Amino acid sequence: MRSPRVFDGQRGLIVAIFVTSLCLNLLVLTAPLYMLQLFSRVLSSGSIATLVALTVGAGIALVFFMLFDALRQRLISRLGNRLEAGLGPQILGAVVRGTGGVQDTQPVRDLHEVRGFVVSPVFTALLDAPWSILFVALIYLFHPLLGAVATVGIVILFTLGVISELTGRDPAKAASSAARDSNATADEILRNADIVRAMGRTPTLVGRWESESFAAMRFGTRANDRIASMTSLAKMVRMFLQIAIMGTGVILVLQGQMGPGMMIAASILLGRAAAPVEQSISGWRLLLQARLALQRLNALMSEAGEERALMEMPEPQGRLSVETAAVVTPARQEPLIFDVSFQLEPGDSLGLIGPSGAGKTTLARALVGLQPLTRGYVRIDDAALTDWPPEQIGRYTGFLPQQVELFRGSVAENIALMDPDARPSAIVEAAKRAQVHELILSLPGGYNADVGPQGRFLSAGQRQRIGLARAFFGDKRLIVLDEPNANLDPAGEEALSAAIAGATARGAVVIVVTHRMSVLKSVSHAAVMEAGRMVRFGRATAVLGAEVRPMGAQVSEGPRDAKIEILRRRPAVEAQLAEGVAQ
Template identity: 35%
Template sequence: MKTPDFFNRSALTTTLWSFRREFLIVGIFSMVANVLMLTPTLYMLQVYDRVLASQSELTLLVVSLLTLLLFCIMAFAEWMRSRVLVSAGVRLDEQLSTQVFNASFEAHLSQAGTSPSRAFGDLIQIRQFLTGNGIFAFFDAPWTPIYMAVLFFLHPWLGVLGIIFACIQASLAWFGHRHTLAPAEAATKAGSDAGAFLQGKLRNAEVLESMGMVNNLKARWLQRHQTHLAKSADTQHLTNRITGWSKFVRYSQQSLSLGAGALLVINGELSPGGMIAANVLMTRALAPIDMMVGSWRQFIGMRFAFARLEQMLIDYPARDPDFKRVAPSGQITLQDVFATAPGREAPILKNINLNIPAGSVTAVLGPSGSGKSTLARVLMGIWPDVAGEVLLDGLPLSGWNRIELGPFLGYLPQDIELFEGTLADNIARFGEVDSKRVIEAAESAGLHDMILRFPKGYDTPIGEAGNLLSGGQRQRIGLARAIYGSPKLIVLDEPNANLDDAGEAALFKTIQQLKAKGRTVFLITHRPAALAVADRILLLRDGQVVANGPRDAVLAALKAPRPAPVQATHAPQPPQLPGGAAVPA
């Protein structure tokens, strides 16, 4: 069977379409259950109109036993459709969880405002709706006209009364959809903003506490929180009003249908059994509509979750796991690269063109704010807003499978983040720990002896060792993680910022070892001493390349005397590197 184009929109709709067999089975069981919902009506007709008239105990026994059998079949159908939906919900989660994790991580990395926790919350919300009462209402709603037809069969006026109440309930559902959609979306957004603000500040709790900033930030959070509360209260008030009116209509229907039946009995147009049966049948006919009204808020939440999750999976589709590339050598080419950021008019990097051969060590220099760290992220393929081509061995970096490419890349950012696990886990990038490679990376970073002094050595959990590690030690662990497995391309952003002389010497020795292995290294630094291990120098200023080329040639150009201005009133200053350091002789 060919899948309609509509269901090729994303992995979410495609996966849901793959469960059409399960939904068909649920529809069949719903048909059985709804047909058997007529059992109480028929039983009452038989008891009131036949058993009581004939006074036959045997007839009552047979009718009762038959009714119990039909009730058992109805209960089995209800149980089976619930079981099928729960099973489908579990399989839906199993099929999408990995892709949702990968897509949400990519979206979060690209600053799209999607966190993995929210993405999985959306998936859970969809799964819960598919296994809850809301979906049953949609399966039961098509049977409302059939129940109405039976009411017309009992008496036309009963059918008319049922249609009137059905229209009232449907109007309430439409009113709820029209008036609660926007407030619910605004309340959800306000809650997300307040939570994101608080979570972002808690990551720097020590700074907030030490400088007495907690109350100041609490006031800003409280403003966002109160906005969320106000919007949520408005939504809840509206929802509660709709629910209250729905209950009024339901209770009125139960009483008025009984009163209408009694009037027809008085006029001799309906039997007493028909009166009771009609009351039960009308309640059952309107139950799906009433259930829709009650679950409308859940449906709206599921709709938002579905739209968010579907759009995320469209924007960040799964990569072909069978697609493999040849291991890169480390040659980097940037062609007309511009890097921008939201809320900033001028680009951070402007028209960057580079061709860095594999196996070279490039020192990236420049004053603060010149775009060095942004360039590091661009080289790693993790900066979200990039125009131009970033090529690794002549192939676009964005075309690589990140899982496949990861082992060939090493990255040491300025802010070192260690994750829950052991020291060995962090160095091994939380993959399978290769003891030999872990120790080799730790030795290259000058960490081995320090790690051995911990009681559990490499098996020491970061949670226990985190408070004992200095900034320099954290930086060395980050360096060991970056060079683990001897990747082809390594970008080190200020790797010696927290290192002492011994640590810096170990760093330069590590870079020389990587160079000897033919690895491509970018060393972002402010310290002139790092130039001794560099083959090339890349000088940035205001997001543009000022100088690029072999180290000696760039240094010679920087040292070249500049013509003094005619009206010079002071002695010419010696050439300096960005940051104020003099060019080494």
């Protein structure tokens, strides 16, 4: 099956642009034909009527030239708009899903770059370049010697274009990569501007960005210099070609082999044939950048096209099971999590504790589908999480990450995750479930209060509690909270405990990652993570009490009402995963 491409579905519009280009380049013959008729008919006969008729005919042809040129520009503009409007949501959706490992907005910028190239004069020049062959063929009809001169000149210009491609491709690619790194560094500095300013590290980090920016400028300058050299040489060749065609034409006129009208017409045709080639060379840098962007977009769309469509499942009840889950990344030799297994029924809640770097956040992200598993399964109602359509299971999943960021808009819009169709009653209900209704009403503007860019108009604790309300919005069956009390005061922690109790009373499974033991008073189960392993799991009172003992990884078939579910070590599984890591 063919992979999707950027220009798929645009065939009709591209054919229309090609047809208008054909008509335009045929109408370009108006001036040389008019010149031929002046010398062959008007000057020889002295007929003013013939001159008037020829002039009127040429004027009508030029009116059609204007109409076709305007039509082509409109079609090209529509092509650019259709590319951005049609592919923009698809590209951004693929970035959000993490397709191809992309974590920034570079594909969106690539789409803008491709659109900018399509509506640029360079794209128009490329459309006109193939018709240079037609103009050279007409020059051959005037005289073979003139055609030979034109052919040599066009071949030289084409060769300069190839040289420009070969010499500018690698520097342009390096400049594009360095520019992406520089932009990423600038984004990081701006996201952490408060830390940078408070700790007086502005010169250091600006210097780091400057070094990366300088690398981009160095490679870009190298590419520009090479392309500029070819452009200047192409201009010289074109002007010398005009001189050569006129000089050759004069010789042929003096020898009586052709008339002066043919000589002038040949010069006009040669200028028209050489112009798009020269313009393409001068815009080669833009062409190289657009081609790199197009390649990246095609690769992203190819990977996105391989994602299979999933059948919608029945409404989940919320039963959660994790089976021998493991996560291994190329950046680390040791697994982030290894052989983790547990089960929770609707209405259960789990407090996940352990030292920093134990794998708690990795497990939390895996539970909501953000972290792919190297092996094992996360199951909702016995169906693997990867078998659920992301949009469907997402409607029943609430997630609060460690770093809470809000969207630019109102409090209500952020609770509803910018859903324009969200009912106000559902937004207020989510706030009440999260115990933040009174807090929101105390803000100037209440639910209509503007949170500012990334929620900067609110404190860290307020952002976290509004993020909690967002996690409770809708009919959630699985709620995962990663350190939800990191920025909360005692009153906020009490509200959090009440919110967790309310969610479990409605039949949801709630998982809380925390370093504070106070939250564990409101959960039914607790688990301890150490070095990527779940070493303890069971009833919260048992896991946190004196009856605890370290355990391995697999849940036994013992009775569910046991204080601690007994876990067995699995040497064969450990050896298998270790071998995979080594490979």
